Amino acid sequence: MTDLETIRAELPLLTATPSRWAELAAAHLDRFLADHAVCEQQAALYGLSLVGLYPGDDELVEQMGALAAEEVSHLRRVHHLLRKRGHSISRRRTNVWVQGLRQRIEKAREDVLKVDRLLVGALIEARSCERFSTLLVEIQDSEPEVARLLQDLGPAEKRHWLMFFQLAEREIDADLLQARWQGWLEHEAKLSRRGGIEPTVHG
Numbered sequence: 001m002t003d004l005e006t007i008r009a010e011l012p013l014l015t016a017t018p019s020r021w022a023e024l025a026a027a028h029l030d031r032f033l034a035d036h037a038v039c040e041q042q043a044a045l046y047g048l049s050l051v052g053l054y055p056g057d058d059e060l061v062e063q064m065g066a067l068a069a070e071e072v073s074h075l076r077r078v079h080h081l082l083r084k085r086g087h088s089i090s091r092r093r094t095n096v097w098v099q100g101l102r103q104r105i106e107k108a109r110e111d112v113l114k115v116d117r118l119l120v121g122a123l124i125e126a127r128s129c130e131r132f133s134t135l136l137v138e139i140q141d142s143e144p145e146v147a148r149l150l151q152d153l154g155p156a157e158k159r160h161w162l163m164f165f166q167l168a169e170r171e172i173d174a175d176l177l178q179a180r181w182q183g184w185l186e187h188e189a190k191l192s193r194r195g196g197i198e199p200t201v202h203g
């Protein structure tokens with residue numbers, strides 16, 4: 001197995017990103033990085049929004065606080081690299097893939113709302129890890145500095161999807177969680193199959 005195949009096998013996702021996306025992102029690397037910085041900022045905000053929603057859940061507050069701090073450090077690192085390359089962070093934009101995930105959260109289902117919010121976090125981290133790893137293979141010889149960044153960030157995102165998932169595991173029965181997770185994975189796969197057409201992290 002190649003490194004990429006190993007990473008994909010360790011992630012829960014049902015589909016692999018098509019190689020055409022990696023070629024596109026490599027051809028528009030600064031656009032990818034500018035969007036990547038926004039993703040890191042949004043990841044920090046998502047973690048903090050969960051702290052705001054569940055302030056009495058001490059384990060969640062501790063872990064999401066740590067996650068947010070780490071995402072902010074990622075944001076700063078991507079920003080420094082962007083500046084060095086003569087670019088800035090993108091304006092906030094609509095992330096169709098993330099929007100497609102968030103729209104499936106059933107706000108009225110109090111019994112699983114927290115679980116769903118955590119599973120969405122897990123999916124965002126897992127797919128980001130898979131995308132970073134896919135792009136890394138494409139650019140490792142031509143863009144060593146960006147490759148180093150992706151190499152460093154990939155393992156963090158891998159830790160993060162598990163962090164979200166393990167927080168969800170505390171909330172409901174294992175069988176129920178598996179069924180719920182399967183539904184989310186299939187939904188994500190459907191959204192991902194429509195992607196690969198923009199040089200953004202989830203495009």
Ligand SMILES: [Fe+2]
Nearest residue numbers: 040043071074
């Ligand atoms: Fe990150």
Ligand SMILES: [Fe+2]
Nearest residue numbers: 043125157160
């Ligand atoms: Fe992350």
